[in-house]
Amino acid sequence: MNLSNDKGSMSTASSSVVSDKFPAGLRVLVVDDDPTCLKILEKMLRTCYYDVTKSNRAEHALDMLRDKRKVFDIVISDVHMPDMDGFKLLEQVGLEMDLPVIMMSADDSKSVVMKGVTHGACDYLIKPVRIEALKNIWQHVVRKKKNEWRELEQSGSVDEGDRLQKPSEDVDYSSSANEGNWRSSKRRKDEEEEADDRDDSSTLKKPRVVWSVELHQQFVAAVNQLGIDKAVPKKILELMNVPGLTRENVASHLQKYRLYLRRLSGVSQHQGNSFMSSQEATYGPLSSLNGLDLQTLAAAGQIPAQSLATLQAAGLSRPTAKSGIPMPLVDQRNLFSFENAKLRFGEGQPQHMSSGKQMNLLHGIPTSMEPKQLVNLHHSAQSLGGMNMQVGAHGGHSGQSSSLLMQMAQPQARGQILNEPAGGQVPRLPTSTGQPILSNGISGGVLARNGIGENGRGTGYNPVSQTSSMLNFPLNHTAELPGNSFPLGSTPGISNLPSKGGYQEDANSDIKGSAGFIASYDIFNDLQQHKSNGWELQNVGLTFDASQHSNSLQSNIAVAPSVLINQAYSSSQRSGQSSNASVTGKAIFSVGEGTEHGNGQNVGQHQHLTNLLGDNSMRVKTERDASFQPALFPQHFGQEDLMSAILKQQDGIGPAENEFDFDEYPLDNIPV
Amino acid sequence: MERNQLRRQLAVMRQSLFDQGFLDEQFIQLEELQDDANPNFVEEIVTLEKSPLDFNKLDSYMHHIGAKKVKAESTHFREYCKAGNAEGCLRTFQQLKKEYTTLKKKLEAYFQMARQAGPKEIAGRSK
Numbered sequence: 150m151n152l153s154n155d156k157g158s159m160s161t162a163s164s165s166v167v168s169d170k171f172p173a174g175l176r177v178l179v180v181d182d183d184p185t186c187l188k189i190l191e192k193m194l195r196t197c198y199y200d201v202t203k204s205n206r207a208e209h210a211l212d213m214l215r216d217k218r219k220v221f222d223i224v225i226s227d228v229h230m231p232d233m234d235g236f237k238l239l240e241q242v243g244l245e246m247d248l249p250v251i252m253m254s255a256d257d258s259k260s261v262v263m264k265g266v267t268h269g270a271c272d273y274l275i276k277p278v279r280i281e282a283l284k285n286i287w288q289h290v291v292r293k294k295k296n297e298w299r300e301l302e303q304s305g306s307v308d309e310g311d312r313l314q315k316p317s318e319d320v321d322y323s324s325s326a327n328e329g330n331w332r333s334s335k336r337r338k339d340e341e342e343e344a345d346d347r348d349d350s351s352t353l354k355k356p357r358v359v360w361s362v363e364l365h366q367q368f369v370a371a372v373n374q375l376g377i378d379k380a381v382p383k384k385i386l387e388l389m390n391v392p393g394l395t396r397e398n399v400a401s402h403l404q405k406y407r408l409y410l411r412r413l414s415g416v417s418q419h420q421g422n423s424f425m426s427s428q429e430a431t432y433g434p435l436s437s438l439n440g441l442d443l444q445t446l447a448a449a450g451q452i453p454a455q456s457l458a459t460l461q462a463a464g465l466s467r468p469t470a471k472s473g474i475p476m477p478l479v480d481q482r483n484l485f486s487f488e489n490a491k492l493r494f495g496e497g498q499p500q501h502m503s504s505g506k507q508m509n510l511l512h513g514i515p516t517s518m519e520p521k522q523l524v525n526l527h528h529s530a531q532s533l534g535g536m537n538m539q540v541g542a543h544g545g546h547s548g549q550s551s552s553l554l555m556q557m558a559q560p561q562a563r564g565q566i567l568n569e570p571a572g573g574q575v576p577r578l579p580t581s582t583g584q585p586i587l588s589n590g591i592s593g594g595v596l597a598r599n600g601i602g603e604n605g606r607g608t609g610y611n612p613v614s615q616t617s618s619m620l621n622f623p624l625n626h627t628a629e630l631p632g633n634s635f636p637l638g639s640t641p642g643i644s645n646l647p648s649k650g651g652y653q654e655d656a657n658s659d660i661k662g663s664a665g666f667i668a669s670y671d672i673f674n675d676l677q678q679h680k681s682n683g684w685e686l687q688n689v690g691l692t693f694d695a696s697q698h699s700n701s702l703q704s705n706i707a708v709a710p711s712v713l714i715n716q717a718y719s720s721s722q723r724s725g726q727s728s729n730a731s732v733t734g735k736a737i738f739s740v741g742e743g744t745e746h747g748n749g750q751n752v753g754q755h756q757h758l759t760n761l762l763g764d765n766s767m768r769v770k771t772e773r774d775a776s777f778q779p780a781l782f783p784q785h786f787g788q789e790d791l792m793s794a795i796l797k798q799q800d801g802i803g804p805a806e807n808e809f810d811f812d813e814y815p816l817d818n819i820p821v
Numbered sequence: 822m823e824r825n826q827l828r829r830q831l832a833v834m835r836q837s838l839f840d841q842g843f844l845d846e847q848f849i850q851l852e853e854l855q856d857d858a859n860p861n862f863v864e865e866i867v868t869l870e871k872s873p874l875d876f877n878k879l880d881s882y883m884h885h886i887g888a889k890k891v892k893a894e895s896t897h898f899r900e901y902c903k904a905g906n907a908e909g910c911l912r913t914f915q916q917l918k919k920e921y922t923t924l925k926k927k928l929e930a931y932f933q934m935a936r937q938a939g940p941k942e943i944a945g946r947s948k
Contacts, residue, residue, distance in 0.1 A: 185866055192854045192862060277847045277887075280854070 172287030173198035176220060180210040180238065181227040181253070186276065190225065193280040207233035214246050217359075221248060222290045225274075228254035228261060236268045243269045244405060245360050247297075249289035253278060267412050269405070297401070304397035358398040367391065368402060377410070827938040834931050843924050847887030864932045894920045 177199045181187045187203045194201040202221070204210040207230050213219050224242055228235035239250045249271040254261060257275040265273040271289040274282050360368070371388035372380040382400035389399070838844045848863070855862040883892035894917040901909035 189851065189854070189866060192859065196854060196856075277850070279850060 172290075175199045175287050175290060176222045177201050177286070178210060178213065178221045178224045179203045179226075180207055180224065180230070180235075181205060182230045182232070183227070186227070190278060190283070193278070193283050196280060197284050199283075206230075207235070207238045211238065211241060214242060214248070221246075223286055224248055224250045225286070226250060226252060228252055228256065228265070236264060239265070239268045239270055240409065244365060244402075244409070245362075247293075247360070247401075247405075249293045251286060251289065267408075267415065269408065300401055301397055304395070304400060358394065358402075360402055364389075364391065364394075365402075368399070368406070372403070372406065377407075824938060827934060831931070831934045831938045834927075834934065838927060838931065842890050843888065843927060845887045845889040849887070851887065861932070861936070864935075867928055867932070888924055891917065891920045891924050 175197075177194050179187060179190050179194065179201060180203075181190065182205050184205060187205055191201050191203050202213065202219075204213065207226070210224070210226070214221060214224070224238075226235050226238050230238075235252055235254075239252060242248055242250050250269070251272040251274060252265040252270040253274040253276055255276040262273045271293070272286070358364075367389045368385065371385040374388060375381075375384050380403065382396045382403055385403065386394060386396050386399045839848075851863045851866055859865070883889075883895060894913065898910065898913040898917045901913050
């Protein structure tokens with residue numbers, strides 16, 4: 150908050166509370182696509198003597214918020230809007246402007262309200278909104294300011310220890326938002342503890358920092374560079390090297406970012422990834438994936454210990470792991486991890502992972518993605534939410550690594566946070582290998598998706614892009630993976646799926662993300678084609694249907710969407726036809742992902758697939774991506790089936806033909 | 822006084838709308854928002870709601886203005902549609918349309934009278 154708030158008649162909002170006229174003059178921005186509701190709210194707010202600005206389009210609202218000439222104290226937004234998901238807007242505002250946001254909806258179901266909480270809304274109003282509810286919204290403004298102060302003070306000259314304790318006690322959490330605040334203050338404390346650099350905190354009064362896209366990108370780059378676990382505000386600050394930025398700014402932003410990542414990986418929780426909790430949000434899914442994969446792989450005996458290790462490392466998405474991992478594996482793993490994280494396979498995977506084959510594939514496929522990349526992707530994916538889309542999109546379309554890379558770079562722009570890391574990472578991806586391409590492609594696609602899914606997280610993109618690149622590679626490297634072609638091409642398909650189904654909710658823009666997925670589809674397509682490979686997409690399809698049955702598939706096909714993709718990959722590899730793969734890939738993505746999370750998983754899944762494919766052992770692990778709504782896949786397992794399944798998973802998007810006919814992306818770009 | 826009479830009539834009409842379940846508390850909320858600056862606020866809102874005749878979304882719109890019955894009908898309609906029950910869908914749609922037009926007519930009459938009676942009168946519930 151700008152202490153020196155000068156806007157509006159009452160700067161009380163921004164400054165310490167309270168002027169005798171407060172809360173009159175509170176600057177409220179209302180966003181709702183329903184004009185009637187907007188009008189009513191405006192009237193009500195004016196009756197409360199608030200300063201109201203209304204907008205019926207989220208993008209327009211964001212523009213206004215970003216406009217430095219306009220200052221707002223609080224934002225009220227509807228959940229369901231046609232041009233942008235309310236939660237996405239919520240995240241953006243939280244990350245960029247750090248304003249309190251109140252969500253509204255006629256929908257009062259617990260899940261939606263919970264979603265509001267997890268995305269950082271400071272309150273949730275049920276429509277029709279009563280004026281009494283609006284009369285008190287000023288409390289959120291005050292509370293937030295208070296917390297910020299506390300944060301500043303804590304990191305400032307005051308004894309850290311004492312300060313840390315204080316906020317929690319003093320905070321007067323009177324609303325549900327308190328929990329969030331509580332958590333953040335707690336976290337803040339932790340961060341405070343780690344960073345003892347107080348030099349910049351001496352100034353208590355700090356103007357509020359606006360986290361622009363570039364700044365956020367820098368932040369994410371720094372975080373990725375350090376590794377999410379090791380990313381402490383002090384080091385991040387140093388890496389970012391932004392004059393005027395304080396450790397506290399970074400600390401609070403990091404808090405939010407972590408929440409964001411957690412949320413991303415939280416999706417995979419459905420799958421029952423216990424990992425998630427254990428690891429950082431980002432890694433959560435990954436670990437699960439890795440764990441699964443590794444297990445399965447190990448079981449299969451296919452996976453070389455090393456691979457496992459790397460995978461595990463990858464799964465954990467620890468950058469450190471990267472180094473030791475053999476490329477193929479590593480990449481694979483990363484992909485998986487991403488996928489895991491992103492995809493909701495979580496559950497499905499473990500089961501499927503039994504297919505050591507997958508590992509093998511991984512192994513065989515020199516994934517171009519370095520673990521780090523994957524991790525990054527992961528990160529990106531997670532954070533990117535929005536970015537993913539882009540990446541995905543790119544991946545899908547380009548079908549070529551280059552395009553992917555490009556795309557990856559592109560996404561950056563998208564999510565605001567696209568963050569450079571993505572860009573940086575991208576280059577890395579292409580480096581390698583063709584083989585993993587498939588997997589990479591998938592992962593890329595997936596990641597991309599993930600990135601997008603997150604929408605707005607933006608920061609995570611990088612990883613995503615990487616994945617994309619990865620995807621591209623596989624695709625490009627047809628040499629290695631016959632099926633490579635699909636990933637890229639398929640990505641669009643994938644994106645389609647996701648966008649169709651689940652993603653839509655998170656980010657319609659996720660379509661791009663699907664691009665990444667598309668790759669997966671390609672894989673599937675390939676699978677279809679390669680039915681002979683033994684993959685039987687059918688299995689895959691089955692797996693999906695079974696949602697948990699993954700094992701029903703011939704080989705340990707993990708149902709998880711990613712698996713499907715893998716299968717697809719396998720098939721593609723075998724027959725070199727990527728077309729099928731792409732379809733499946735997509736399906737997988739879409740399936741798993743209703744939201745970005747799913748994508749992540751998919752990616753991971755795909756990774757597996759690709760990896761598996763790489764092996765050509767085609768042991769498709771039909772992991773069922775639990776996350777993907779099971780039973781998405783229709784009985785027919787052919788590509789079409791797979792696709793449909795995937796599509797269905799997407800929330801009943803409706804079976805999509807194998808070829809991605811998704812409106813958006815020309816999936817068949819990927820030369821198989 | 823003519824005015825008084827009108828107002829009384831208005832009040833009666835208003836009350837009956839509530840009694841018959843056409844309107845609910847939300848409408849009252851809207852009325853409360855109405856003031857000198859926006860004497861016809863409620864009418865404006867209601868008119869706004871009338872324009873998008875997207876029956877699918879009608880239930881969410883209707884709750885904004887407190888149109889109880891129409892809202893209930895539109896919810897039914899949507900449910901049937903979701904369930905894919907064509908017959909039920911058609912049936913409820915007819916019902917919904919009926920309710921909607923009824924309400925529309927009634928509200929139009931109400932607002933017209935309200936305008937005649939003078940803005941202040943409308944806002945008061947006490948009448």
